[in-house]
Amino acid sequence: MTRSKLLLVASAFALSLSACQQSGTGTEQGSTAQGTELGIVPASMDKSVKPGDDFFAFANGSWVKNTPIPEDRSRIGAFTIADQERERQTKDMIAEILKANPDAGSNEGKIANFYNAYLNTDAIDKAGLGPAKADLDAIGGIADKTQLSAAIGRTLRADTDPLNATNFHTENLFGIFVTQGLSTPGEQLPYIMQGGIGLPEREYYLSGDAKMADLRNQYRTYVGQILQLANYPDAKAAADRVMALETKIANAHATREESEDFAQGVKVWSRAELEKNAPGLDWKALLDAAQLGSAPKFEAYNANAIPKLSALVASEPLHAWKDWLAFHTLNQQADVLPKGFRDASFAFNSTALLGIPKERPRDELALNAVSDTLQDAVGKAYVDRYFPASSKAEIQRMVEEIKAAFARRVEALDWMAPSTKAEALKKVKSIVVGVGYPDTWRDISSLEIGGNAYANAKAASLAEYRHQIAKIGKPMDRAEWWMPPQLVNAVNLPVQNALNFPAAILQRPFFDPKADPAFNYGAIGSVIGHEISHSFDNNGALFDSTGALRNWWTPADFKRFQQAGDALAAQYDAYEALPGLHLNGKLTLGENIADVAGLAAAYDAYKHSLGGKEAQAIDGYSGDQRFFIAYAQAWATKMRDEQLRQRVLTDGHAPGQFRALTVRNLDPWYTAFDVKEGEKLYLAPDKRVKVW
Known part of the structure; x- marks a missing residue:
């Protein structure tokens, strides 16, 4: 997931925890001594x-029954609960910053200016299309395909990440991502990836499903609304052209499953090869405008799609591309444009796509906008106020224990060849783990933030892009963070062989130093285990300890590994999210492997932490029961049908209610709850998937 497009209410890990709507104190929660509260x-x-x-229903049934989805949300669960606390903290923090009247050039001054400009809808409405006029005039003045290529180049931003399943989408024709090349260890390259669509996924354009067809019609209407607000003379005809063009773009795209097959992304093209392999647009004009003219080589991540997209620049009418550029320029900045744009954007992007009936208050949107845009500035202020050193130390200790538990599981495998096992152990032991916040903070002293909300958003996005492309050709920093501290999330970074655990997730409902170890290992411990295990899922297992995409497996070992993955995919294929809509076990396989292996490693670490002793029962729940209930309550979630449908069709994460069922693959769960043959989740011992 990239820095420029992180939404603080969304997530790569996609947890959804209910267990902490209560404070954890009081008689129901048991003892209040340090580390002994019930937690669940x-x-x-x-x-x-x-x-x-x-x-799932056993652990969360009453919560599901009694917890409504807020009108301004598409779902409710742990991220909502934790994010509400993060928002409360951020609100208090920004109020404190505003009261201090900081110098405009300081980080806190930039936070204040961005927040105030975003919040001031009166000024935004009064400015009308004025702030966007230069952009729209430039698009209107495009006279030929060379100028079009340059215009497309100027839109490119560091807004996609092919190695993270939840952020593989950009409205720009190509996405740019800068990190170590998949087959070039130590050398950072610009990745070029497919983009260019406004709907979440290519299948939204191509599916024959009636719901998808309805959304396409609504999207066409929305495009027309935006262009009409921009005073297009025939907005409906322009919308038809945009829809026709985007349908061709979607046809050119690789499928989601193909895009997540990292092996297909190992194509490094020189500048000459890029121009030869993908004719149609003027690559010199595009790359010069994108400030990539001096880049000697590129990771052609979607090598089959890039030539098709380039050919469309040549084959499709110039006026259709100009309509497309104008729409996406306005769509991407709709939140800082006048009310008509904001209302139309919410009606489609939030209500139609996600089922959210009510827009959030502007001050809450402003909190998230400044956190999302000035990530390190807000992050530094956030951790200074809200992330204690004691929490950092405790999580670091748990990380080391769970890494050690995972290593012990690898060592115990009786089917793995010594050579494969040695590489796996080398990899897990060398994972770089960031807890809470990065070691160094981004310098944004040159970024100018003033009173124009539209200009602020553009300037910040451009500054982030320039920061990313400045890394080209330089050695990779394995300690680089790809998430801000104030994000309720966690991430595995395969090419860095590194993990990030931001400060905002390291609190209730994921972590509580007062709760007993069973709760913390079941909740945050399973998160830690999950992210460690991503280094060994169906995609992560293809990277070695240096982050290079390299096959370090014996053929027999890899076949055994794939067989376990196939069994897990089939298990998830059987789950039905909505009538007739089943999960895609292949699409969600990486997350499901990480769930199974991560939960097993967290359980082993929990048992190891007891030093051979048996945990005492608390309020009638054994330690193992508390561990598994904590895990299942970590997946309590409710989604609107629109959000659920989008999740199943486009996201590599299964919905939480199905991820809670991971427990059926772990033998200790059967013992803890006396699960018998004939019960619905029962799996015979030889059918329980054990990947690691």
């Missing part, structure tokens, strides 16, 4: 459900 929330459970029939 019995009130969230439905004990009338057998754990072996539906463990």
Whole structure:
């Protein structure tokens, strides 16, 4: 996930935890001594459900029944709960910053200016299309395909990441991502990837499903609304051209499954090869405008799609491309344009696509906008106020314990050849883990933030892009962070062999130093185990300890590994999210492998932390029961149908209610809850998937 497009209410890890709507104190929670509180929330459970029939409902049934989805959200769960706390903290922090009246050139002054300009909708409405006029005039003045190529180049931003399943989408024709090349260890390259569509995924354009067809019609109407607001003389005809063009772009795209096959991305093209392999647009004009003219080589991540997109620049009418550029320029900046744009954008991008009926208050949107845009500036202020050193130390300790537990699991594998095992151990032991916040903060002293919300958004996006492309040709920094500290999330970075655990996730409902180890290992421990295990999922396992894409497996070992993955994919294919809409086990395989292996490693680390002793029961729950309930409550979630449909069709993460069922693959779960053959979740021992 990239820095410029992180939404603080979305996530790569996509947790959804309910267990901490209560504070964790009081009689129901047990003792209040350090590390001995119950942690799990019995009130969230439905004990009338057998754990072996539906463990999600057993752990979360009462919560699901009694917890409404807020009108301004597409879902409710742990991220919502944790993010509400992060928002409360950020709100107090920004109020403190505003009161201090900081110098405009300081980081806190930039935070204040960005926040105030974004919040001032009266000024935004009064300015009308004035702030966007130069952009629209430039598009209107495009006279030929060379100028079009340059215009496309000027739109490129560092807004996609092919190695993270939730952020592989850009409205610009190509996405840019800068990191170590998949086959060029130590050398950072610009990745070029497919883009150019406004709907979430190519299947939205191509599917014959009636719901998808309806969304296409709504999208066409929305494009027309935006262009009409921009005073287009025939907005409907322009919308038809945009829709026709984007349908051709979608046809050119690789599928989501193909895009997530990293092996297909190992194509390094020189500048000459790029021009030869993808004729149609003027690459010199595009790359010069994108400030990439001196880049000697490129990672052609979507090598089959890039030539098709380039050919469309040549074959499609110039006026259709100009309509497309104008729409996306306005669509991407709709939140800092006049009310008509904001309302139309919310009606489609939030209500139609996600089912959200009510827009959030502008001050809450402003909090998220400044956090999303000035990430390190806000992050530094956030951790100074809200992330104690004690929490950092405790999480670092848990990380080391879970890494050690994963290593012990590798060492115990009886089917893995010594050579494969040695490489796996080398990889897990060399993972670089960032906890809370990065070691160094971004210098934004040259970024000018003033009173124009549109200009501020553009300037910040351009500054981030320039920072990213400045890395080209330089050695990779394995400690580089790809998430801000104030994000409720976590991430595995395969080419860095590194993990980030931002400060905002290291609090209730994911972590509580007062809760007993069973809760913390089941909740945040499973997050830690999940991210470690991503280094060994169906994609992560293809990278070695240096982050290079290299096959370090024996053929027999890899075949055994793939067989376990196939079994897990089939398990998830059987789950039905909505009538007739089943999960895609292949699409979600990486996350599901990380869930199974991560939960197993977290469980082993939990048991190891007890030093051979048995955990005491708290309020009638054994240690193992608390561990597994904490995990399942970590996946409590409710989604609107629109959000659920989009998740299943486009996201590499299965919805939370199905991820909670990971437990059925772990033998200790059966013992903890006396799960018997004949119960719905029961799997015979030889059918329980054990990937690592």
